[in-house]
Amino acid sequence: MHISSATFLCSAPNLEACPDESLPEFAFIGRSNVGKSSLLNVLAGEQGLARVSPTPGFTKLINIFTINQCWRLVDLPGYGFAAGSRKDSNRFNRSVAQYLKGRTNLSLVFALIESALPPQPIDIEFIEWLTLNEVPFVLVFTKMDKAPKPQVDANIAAFMERISQWYAQPPAHFQCSAQTGAGRQDLLGVVDEILDAIHAQTEAAREIPAAPWDVNPQARPAKTRKRGPDLHRPW
Numbered sequence: 001m002h003i004s005s006a007t008f009l010c011s012a013p014n015l016e017a018c019p020d021e022s023l024p025e026f027a028f029i030g031r032s033n034v035g036k037s038s039l040l041n042v043l044a045g046e047q048g049l050a051r052v053s054p055t056p057g058f059t060k061l062i063n064i065f066t067i068n069q070c071w072r073l074v075d076l077p078g079y080g081f082a083a084g085s086r087k088d089s090n091r092f093n094r095s096v097a098q099y100l101k102g103r104t105n106l107s108l109v110f111a112l113i114e115s116a117l118p119p120q121p122i123d124i125e126f127i128e129w130l131t132l133n134e135v136p137f138v139l140v141f142t143k144m145d146k147a148p149k150p151q152v153d154a155n156i157a158a159f160m161e162r163i164s165q166w167y168a169q170p171p172a173h174f175q176c177s178a179q180t181g182a183g184r185q186d187l188l189g190v191v192d193e194i195l196d197a198i199h200a201q202t203e204a205a206r207e208i209p210a211a212p213w214d215v216n217p218q219a220r221p222a223k224t225r226k227r228g229p230d231l232h233r234p235w
């Protein structure tokens, strides 16, 4: 996929403040400092788009960016930052949970895990929460440049083993580095695939045989329910 434009849309403190749900959204989530903003910038191909911070827990807002004028990248606040107030540390915050559960145009979550570390309980817990709440996600192991490959591979294998009991088929997982750009095309490929699926669905909906209200506009129901993307993903 070629990124021709990437622009900041808005920062929202919670779900209610998020903009209209007209475009598919792909959200980055993970522990503070896991590399969400850095990877978002790499994906968008624009270095200064999301703020990269050496201080964990810096981003408290839902930051939304429009890509190619037809989809969005969302930089969510990180979880697990222990130095803040108890309320928004340890567990990911309420506004993130609301966004993940209630955003109908959320197409996919990129759940970021640091590949240089062995499985962390808070990440395991978060992935369990995503699974229980049926939030569509793929795993992205970040900073693969930071540790030797055998160590990265062992950490990923250990993580996948820890969560394997929850699935008949384990979630798709990718390895990335914001430093080298490794994995960028893989993630953009996932986005591409989902956008294609959404497009195909929209086309298929258009081809449904004439409804009574196509013949007689008076017969149209007063209110049609807004539908969120319902994807049949290969993972």
Ligand SMILES: Nc1nc2c(ncn2[C@@H]2O[C@H](COP(=O)(O)OP(=O)(O)O)[C@@H](O)[C@H]2O)c(=O)[nH]1
Pocket (backbone or CB within 6 Å): 030, 031, 032, 033, 034, 035, 036, 037, 038, 039, 051, 052, 053, 054, 056, 057, 078, 142, 143, 144, 145, 146, 176, 177, 178, 179, 180
């Ligand atoms: N070595 C390495 N460092 C990274 C990578 N991605 C991010 N970082 C560093 O990790 C820190 C946190 O990055 P940031 O993107 O702000 O993380 P966020 O809190 O999850 O948004 C920064 O100092 C980044 O420079 C990576 O792929 N490799």
Ligand SMILES: [Mg+2]
Pocket (backbone or CB within 6 Å): 036, 037, 038, 051, 052, 053, 059, 075
């Ligand atoms: Mg950030």
